[in-house]
Amino acid sequence: MSTDSCTDVFDVLARIFDLRERRSQDVRPAVQLMLGLDPDDRALVRDCQVLLGHEGLPALRRERLRRVEDVSPLQADPEDALPEADVAPVMEALQLGGSVRRLFPDLRTPRWQIARALMKDPAAFQASLADALRSRRPEGARRSVEEQIAKERPVWIDRAGALRAACLNVLRGIGDEGVDTVHEAAERLFELFAACDRRAMNLLWALDTAPDDAVRQVTRLHEVASASGPLPADALPLVA
Secondary structure: OOHHHHHHHHHHHHHHHHHHHOOOOOOHHHHHHHHOOOHHHHHHHHHHHHHHOOOOHHHHHHHHHHHHHHHOOOOOOOOOOOOHHHHHHHHHHHHHHHHHHHHOOOOOOOHHHHHHHHHHOHHHHHHHHHHHHHHOOHHHHHHHHHHHHHHOOOOOHHHHHHHHHHHHHHHHHHOOOOOOOHHHHHHHHHHHHHOOHHHHHHHHHHHHHOHHHHHHHHHHHHHHHHHHOOOOOOOOOOOO
């Protein structure tokens, strides 16, 4: 996304936020603002509205769970204790972490690290964005986001390569992905592990002590994530 496009998105968000601050019941001005953006920018505005909403991630998570249950109910394996509800929050935080990166192009942090900070303290993210929208100064919000991310740097960061390798090796063994897509799919799977300390530490322990269990953990998470799938861009209303 170009800097000019990000400026346009930020301006639209600021104006929509002004409407919300005034508790306007007429959504037509917000819709008109949205129609002036291209589809990718409209999706970014929707994600940022989720971040600014009263329920934020829980609203997005409920929508994902509803859609998954309507299409193909997922039966959790009691032995794995990994139901869809356990993975959905991380998937939504990763989606919104990617949107935070798009909103602040100078933010070079991987989206899984943004997702960790977002899940730890979503209220702080809301406050940062709200203050930035009020002031029309995204630089301050970016610095605040960077500070929150730094606080959530994982203790296992030096072993991130081992997690990535485990995800890639298992996906290659499963054979669901082609040569051109397996690395991207493995990175998405790695993000699901890396965004959650409990899941990352469990996999690292298994890699050190029980390789077969490590394969089971990666395979199971891949199955659950595949069953969930992406959330459609129009899943939430324009104005939260």
